[in-house]
Amino acid sequence: MASPKLELQREHGREEILFSLSGCDGKFYAGGSDGRVHCLNPTGEPAPTRPPLEGHQSYVTGVACSRNYLWSVSYDGLLNRWSVESGSLISSQKAHQKWIRDVQLSPDGMTLATAGDDMKLRLWDSQTGRLIHNLEGHAAQSPQGFSSMLYTCCFSPDGALIASADRIGEILIWEVSSGQLLQRWHASTMYTWDEVQRLRSIGGIRSLCFSPDQSTLAVGGMGHVQNVDGLGGKARIEWFELQSGKQVGTFESEAHKGLVEGLQFTPEGSHLVAAGGSSKGFLILLEPKAEKAALEVESPMYVHQAVFTSDQGDLLVVGHHKATSWKLT
């Protein structure tokens, strides 16, 4: 691939903050700070035929789409199932006792995973909504005795494994079929505890992505933070080798600070796209395991999530009061 370019195509202002995004039959669903799920066109414009879906009491932090169903999770602890066809709410259940941070669908569409601040990773039958496994292994409290948070999870490309990661930088690898904990890794740099100046913490692992060949797991967050009042650490990605569990690579941006909120491979699998922000947003393109960025661009807003809308490098990006579309060439 020649020198890649990433160009902003469209920019749409939003009243709400958009935290999550998932594609479904040419439509894209974004979870908002208004407690609603918004349907967008690939360019980021609101889809005129589908009014926002209302069924949550707090920020909608995850959406996942299978053929028939759209799933949404929220800080209200609810896992909602919607009909993609009609937009009606089919079911709503209390899935976690604390905030739900993420929902992911397995590659075969049969299993749904939710991660919550009750520090549980839960696997569900996506057809029936039945709980399959309740996976507990993340510490409920930080080493300093404060509540921890379970931010993210990610299925492996073959669907056999699922990774989950938390505030203090722990990554757990689970076998999906049995629910057995296979590995436990630690990316300690992603968590900053300030004992001296402010007596509080910041950071955590916010994004995970297996490589297409399933040999490594990319882990996104933020490097050490000098002043925990803000997101002042460098955007950071670490790679762990799945077989050995060793950390095999690190990237820290010299151009961008803040949390890496989203990680995904380009459709042809050549590059990893990292998205996130601090006071400004960013999109970073990396070759797998490369410790140097192929491309770094500033986003007009803090980015919470990005997804490819086509195999031709079209990217839909949502975040702080904006939805934008980009072209990667």
Add this chain to the structure above:
Amino acid sequence: MQPPRNPPGHCPTTEHQLSRRLFMNSLAVSLAGTGGLIGNAGAAHLFDQEPLQQQLKAKSRSVILVWLAGGASQFETWDPKPRRSTGGPFGSIPSSIPGLHVSELMPLMARRMHQTCLIRSLNTKDSGHDTASVMMMRGRKDEPAMRYPDIGAILAKELARADSAVPDYVSFYSQTEGRNFSKLTPSFLGARYAPMELNQSLMPPNLKKLEGFSDLDHQARAELQALLAKQFAQQHASPWVQSHAAAYARVQGLMSSQSLFDLEKEPLAIQERYGPSQFGRQMMMARRLAEAGVPFIRVGRAWWDSHGQNFETHQEMVPELDRVLAALLDDLRQRGMLDQTLVVVMGEFGRTPEINAQLGRDHFSRAWSALMAGCGVQEGAVFGATDPDGKEVIEGEVGAGELFATMLEAVGISHTKHYQFGQRPIPLVNYGIEPITQVLS
């Protein structure tokens, strides 16, 4: 059973105070659970020493100021606005005051709000950490030629006993960020009312006797010093000599109070209630100091300045605040101290309704909240209100001066009182400033 409330007015005066026997009994009961403070050498020493014994006899009014340094968010504590664009992701929960909701992060305080007095209408007009901290502690801005004493120094002067063996003003602030923003000062009141700042430890430095130096040695040396000092004073009578003797007596009193600064003397159940955090232990120490007659104690919990990740910051810090505040109120009430102890919870300002790109909230002084409980304030009172988005005060707007005047009046000090500084009368609060009478009991 709750102890009876004061009649309308202020805290009990000395004639209403508990008898020494009652106080000692209650202390003995509370200490019995430790496995025997009474009877061990340290405890006997605590009661035998004259300065502390006198102090224990006097049940004085105290203020515990819980200083939320850096500015906690009113949205995530006392004035939630759920389902509004400014409200953030947290819900609200009903409290023990009908119709009053607080943040879902405060379930323990929600059940105790009927014991408190909530002020939701502060507009303090200063959003700089240092200038706002000074203003909140002094109740006003300094003038070019006048640095005003802070609330701790004033209350130390007004409430301290002349013969007190314990400090009059103690401040805990262990973190470095913002520690010096408040610039605590007695100003023209003099160094006697400066705070003892315990930033590194719960115990004043050098309080312990030297290794190998027995209680008997210590007592013998004190008696010899007293004899020599008395002889010297008879031959050289002057205020300076008296001052030296008084200072020496205070140091001796402090040394005799070593047990006072030992939290391990607290029953395990009480320790558990406050929790193991530094903040919890400092608050437990604040209660011990108030119980021993220290008039003003400030416990600084830094650092709430959540420009980034405001919600996670509050998710981390508010449960600790909830636990520690609830423990303090329960502890004070169960000891019958709440009527004599004013608890004030505030920082230098609140936080913005707008949520910034980092999911943070910035400095905001236009519409925020403070909490009071105990001595001289009404239980279950809610004063003032903000608009549905928390952007403006719509009812009962008050500033730093009014809050300052209210604290004074709550512990029985007239806000119209003046000090004399040279030829100039200095009012405790600026002219025209009135206390919030609606919240005074």
